[in-house]
Amino acid sequence: MNPGTVLAVHSYKGGTGKTLISMNLATILAKQGKNVCLIDLDLRAPSLDATFAANGKHWINDFLSGTCEPMDVLKDFSKEKATSGRLLVALANPSMEAIREIVTKDKRWEMGALRRLLSLKEFLTNNLAMDYVVMDTSPGLSYGSINAVAASDFVLVVSTWDASDITGTQGMIGELYDLLERRAIVIMNKIPEQLIAAEEMKERLADQFKRAFKLPVMDLLPCYCDILRQERATIMALDKPDHPFSKSLVEIVGKVEKAGEKPAPPLPKP
Amino acid sequence: MRGDQISKSAELSRTLKRIEKKIDILISGTEGKRPAKRREEAMGEGLDVMTLLSFPDHLRKSAMTIMKLGKAMAEDVAKETGRARAIESAYLNQLARMGYVKKVREGRRVYFSLEGNQANIESLINPKVAEEGG
Numbered sequence: 413m414n415p416g417t418v419l420a421v422h423s424y425k426g427g428t429g430k431t432l433i434s435m436n437l438a439t440i441l442a443k444q445g446k447n448v449c450l451i452d453l454d455l456r457a458p459s460l461d462a463t464f465a466a467n468g469k470h471w472i473n474d475f476l477s478g479t480c481e482p483m484d485v486l487k488d489f490s491k492e493k494a495t496s497g498r499l500l501v502a503l504a505n506p507s508m509e510a511i512r513e514i515v516t517k518d519k520r521w522e523m524g525a526l527r528r529l530l531s532l533k534e535f536l537t538n539n540l541a542m543d544y545v546v547m548d549t550s551p552g553l554s555y556g557s558i559n560a561v562a563a564s565d566f567v568l569v570v571s572t573w574d575a576s577d578i579t580g581t582q583g584m585i586g587e588l589y590d591l592l593e594r595r596a597i598v599i600m601n602k603i604p605e606q607l608i609a610a611e612e613m614k615e616r617l618a619d620q621f622k623r624a625f626k627l628p629v630m631d632l633l634p635c636y637c638d639i640l641r642q643e644r645a646t647i648m649a650l651d652k653p654d655h656p657f658s659k660s661l662v663e664i665v666g667k668v669e670k671a672g673e674k675p676a677p678p679l680p681k682p
Numbered sequence: 683m684r685g686d687q688i689s690k691s692a693e694l695s696r697t698l699k700r701i702e703k704k705i706d707i708l709i710s711g712t713e714g715k716r717p718a719k720r721r722e723e724a725m726g727e728g729l730d731v732m733t734l735l736s737f738p739d740h741l742r743k744s745a746m747t748i749m750k751l752g753k754a755m756a757e758d759v760a761k762e763t764g765r766a767r768a769i770e771s772a773y774l775n776q777l778a779r780m781g782y783v784k785k786v787r788e789g790r791r792v793y794f795s796l797e798g799n800q801a802n803i804e805s806l807i808n809p810k811v812a813e814e815g816g
Contacts, residue, residue: 519730519732522730523728523729523730526730526731527796530749530752554731555731555732558731558735560729560734562731562734562749587735588735591742592734592735592737592746593743593746631790
């Protein structure tokens with residue numbers, strides 16, 4: 413039996429498109445009949461609540477603090493989003509008060525949070541038979557995002573074209589994913605459209621990124637201004653499945669599925 | 683003059699005795715409490731990701747395997763890491779001494795675990811999910 417795959421969507425900088433990619437990946441998988449759980453682990457800047465409106469009393473924050481059970485925070489959106497697989501979503505508390513509270517959490521709390529995250533992973537993949545768990549994390553090196561990486565099976569790193577973003581991503585690959593022995597796959601997002609208009613140029617660029625990161629690069633996604641103009645509640649993959657962005661993500665899902673099947677290859681020693 | 687000296691030396695010896703007594707109390711207090719307290723503090727410490735990242739490679743590997751397996755014997759960890767059982771056992775014991783993993787003896791078997799890792803899994807079994815929207 414194949415236990416579910418836990419995926420952390422991470423990036424060095426903010427605004428790289430983690431949330432957009434996470435929620436589209438999750439819905440595409442659910443639409444294809446997979447059971448998926450999407451978790452907002454960006455507790456410092458929650459964002460999934462803008463797309464998945466839930467009026468529950470409990471948030472993932474409460475679960476990580478140990479004040480509620482997983483069933484209290486998981487909401488089933490399969491009917492609302494008409495997915496054939498189960499689509500469960502756990503949201504982070506977007507209130508300023510909750511964010512303030514998270515910022516002041518200490519090491520001890522983070523340790524407890526990691527333990528609960530690991531038990532949640534176990535629960536979702538074993539008891540609820542989830543095929544995929546997609547964790548939208550906070551950017552950069554923070555306790556929260558490293559906890560998510562540690563609880564994941566592999567990491568999807570989203571980077572932009574920006575030089576500091578690329579350098580930072582390289583740093584995280586060497587000093588975080590490698591040390592935690594997590595496989596990582598890079599998605600380049602918001603690439604200026606004219607740079608990848610021609611297939612040949614796109615391939616050359618992809619090759620450059622592959623060498624820079626020493627990792628497989630899944631896709632180079634152009635910067636789509638029309639996505640930025642969409643309302644936050646729009647899920648591209650559901651509402652505009654013919655948009656090139658949605659199509660690219662369907663391809664990425666295929667690669668994620670393949671990557672999830674393979675057992676982790678032993679990493680070369682640094 | 684002489685009587686004065688005697689009373690002074692008597693007073694001195696009384697003071698010395700008092701001091702001795704206090705030192706004894708202090709010693710007996712620290713002997714009994716300090717190691718126990720230190721162990722307790724270490725047990726509460728547990729393992730956090732930042733510490734994990736700062737570990738030398740060999741310890742990180744053991745700690746991460748425990749993280750993955752939840753609760754395991756040195757032999758199980760050795761199978762995962764591909765190292766000899768005796769070496770793995772030494773690393774795990776080192777982590778246990780440092781207070782990062784918990785060591786429990788069950789009969790002849792010795793298990794290592796991240797503290798409380800298995801805590802609430804049993805209480806989590808409840809397959810009903812609240813439905814939103816639809």
